[in-house]
Amino acid sequence: MTAGTIGGGSQRLLRELLTPYRRAIQLLVGIVLVENAARLAIPYLVKEGIDTGIPPIRERDDLEPLLLIVGIVVVALLAQAFARQLFLVRSGQIGQDILFEIRRRVFRHFQALSPAFHDAYTSGRVISRQTSDVDAIYEMLETGFDGLVTAALTLVGTAGLLLFLDVKLGLVALLCGPFLVWLTAWFRRESATSYRVTREKVALVIVHFVESMGGIRAVQAFRREPRNQEIFDDVNDQYRAANLVAFRLVAWFMPGVRLIGNVTIAVVLLYGGYRAYHGDVTVGVLAAFLLYLRQFFEPMMEISQFYNTFQSASAALDKLAGVLAEEPSVPEPATPHRLEHVRGAVTFEHVGFSYVDNRPVLPDLDLVVPAGQTVALVGTTGAGKTTLAKLATRFYDPTAGRVLLDGVDLRDLTSDDLRRSVVMVTQENYLFSGTIADNIRFGRPTASMDEVVEAARSLGAHDFITAMPEGYETDVANSGGRLSAGQRQLVAFARAFLADPAVLILDEATSSLDVPSERLVQRALRTVLAGRTAVIIAHRLSTVEIADRVLVMEHGRVVEDGSPAELIEGGDGRFAGLHQAWLDSLA
Incomplete structure (x- = not known):
């Protein structure tokens, strides 16, 4: 399995978990489309307000066009807020149901596995599967997919609207695309390895903690505390170091996106201002461009956060799928024999x-x-x-x-x-x-x-x-x-x-x-x-x-x-x- 991908077992597990909620997920996608359409409409309505709403006021004191546009803006804002609230309620319910099913499956399967498995699989690793791994999946369900879908819709929608408003200015604005693609590809490649290591290190911390506390009497009886502390400090330091690597990646990625975004806004403002001065574009179009560009670069931050949660969740899914794929060494019989009255021979x-x-x-x-x-x-x-x-x-x-x-x-x-x-x-x-x-x-x-x-x-x-x-x-x-x-x-x-x-x-x-x-x-x-x-x-x-x-x-x-x-x-x-x-x- 390559870094940054979900393995076959994980894909099957994810598909099994999501299949019962197919229609609900389709509804959520529709809600997100409505929310993003309302959000993307705002800069265009600002452009219309400047270009078609303000001139009638100056020419004949006619407020009606501007008030109509303001009313549409209010409706769009209300639609966005309502869609957002509905999405959070429905996605939260689905997410909790999925987590409930994951925990139920893992617990049931751990109980069904024979003692031979538990002899080799430590209690700390069992707890890690039910806690940190499930938490990683919860984080992805809570914010990950929402952020990714919103980011994708915003990027595609904003790019289309920029070209629709003004092709030349839109092409200038989209010159940042290759730089963003390169930076995102680098972050994805590096973060895939980084976050997988992070999941492995946090499992070591949990395993050592659980085993030390579970055997606390033996630890104290044999004065093992200093050595156990050394081991814990070591695995804890490995976890800290792994997290620092992940933070450094974000520390390069997010300022890089901001830098590209600010340079792009400056270039668009300079070129657009020049064209507006010569009457090639309206002030409203230039204002809409600047607002859309702010929306265009914000999703890149969401994508970076999604990669964080996605890498953690994919590593967690791999571990959970691996556990669920374990077959009991003492399987149930295909055609069981019933004993009515057991004598005990x-x-x-x-x-x-x-x-x-x-x-x-x-x-x-x-x-x-x-x-x-x-x-x-x-x-x-x-x-x-x-x-x-x-x-x-x-x-x-x-x-x-x-x-x-x-x-x-x-x-x-x-x-x-x-x-x-x-x-x-x-x-x-x-x-x-x-x-x-x-x-x-x-x-x-x-x-x-x-x-x-x-x-x-x-x-x-x-x-x-x-x-x-x-x-x-x-x-x-x-x-x-x-x-x-x-x-x-x-x-x-x-x-x-x-x-x-x-x-x-x-x-x-x-x-x-x-x-x-x-x-x-x-x-x-x-x-x-x-x-x-x-x-x-x-x-x-x-x-x-x-x-x-x-x-x-x-x-x-x-x-x-x-x-x-x-x-x-x-x-x-x-x-x-x-x-x-x-x-x-x-x-």
Whole structure:
């Protein structure tokens, strides 16, 4: 894609956004034509007032011709004002509707993209797409197209009227054209690169700011503030430098246009005055010429501003179109299979998976988890436990083999059916802004308050919630900052319990808890897991004790499989060794 142009994806996106408003845009073009016709008529009416309205006053005290022209001027001014007001109202409404649709599409698409995309695409870049890029498009919709259309109509209309009034004087006035074309072409070429760099630099500022504030605890804990400040100062300075380049371009372009305009006005005044002195043109024509020339050069400033907004908006459109072109790595099935009554049997058939080519995490996994069984996965870091969980929830698709739920390939299930049937609770136990009740209801938005309370009571969370200042209506603050780790975990379990999935996966769900909190959560776990299939990933063997079956994984393979008691009684296996080490640590 060349600088200063909109790419194919951006063109498609812009066309899709504007197509529903085709008739409204045609109406806006008509309104702009009326406004500009009224504005362009004013200098001509001034000429008529001087040449045909004033002589009757001097010759026979007849005011009627001048009053008629003044009346027409008033009508033209009113028409211009009304058209302008109507344009601003209608264009503002269309612009806001388009921005609403852009934000809605981007948010919906970001949510639909799989975790693999979000693992690579930073939160700062996500925010940049929804803020600075959308703002750039808003600026173009608000002032850009209006300025460009007005400038084009003014330039063409004024040039035609100048030649209509007096061909010789008009040609002299239009001698500035080649200089303006050269200056505009230079500005367009340079600004295309400059404003694209500006958009890239502001994205770096947003990304670094968001990531620094998002990880502020780690920043402060490791005394990272000076280094983060250095990085921010650097990207901020790059953004400042990019803006300075853009400002310098405008600083050359706008005075250049003014210089050409003033020289042209001086030449027209000199030549026109000479011809008026000799009676070749009237004073009214010369006055109209000078007024039209002022209108002729003003749009060049609008064009410069349009290039600013256009370059920013085109860069923003490129980024947004690129995001919207991303395909989910776990697409919806073309012909989905419906599961009416989910039992919760999970099967891995010759499953292979790798995050990086030729480096398999799961080389060839065969595993059957019967419905209603609680399975614990243990093993060293990197053994493939969390990967197995991500495949079971279809955050990723296997690179080989199949993952089945009740005998149906997960790739044949809609995301809605799968998410209702399989729920994953992680150690992050993320809580959203809002009340405790809102966060529990996140598992089933249609749940009544009685059902929310019952879920919390079943898991032993009701007492601590009612002890909060506003009970279930207590705001959890940023990411649940008002709650302890154990309380956040209980809220996350209540959310999962209320969702009532057939399969529940717990990924290190108790790893961040102290012993009292862990015991509280352990009691809640027995309630949560009752009557459903469960996969528990845990390093703490206290969590494993409630499992029906233990799988020990190494390098993506199951190396031990049995009940906790059977594996411990064996005495010489990996799980037995882990269990003995755990007992020794307690002693």
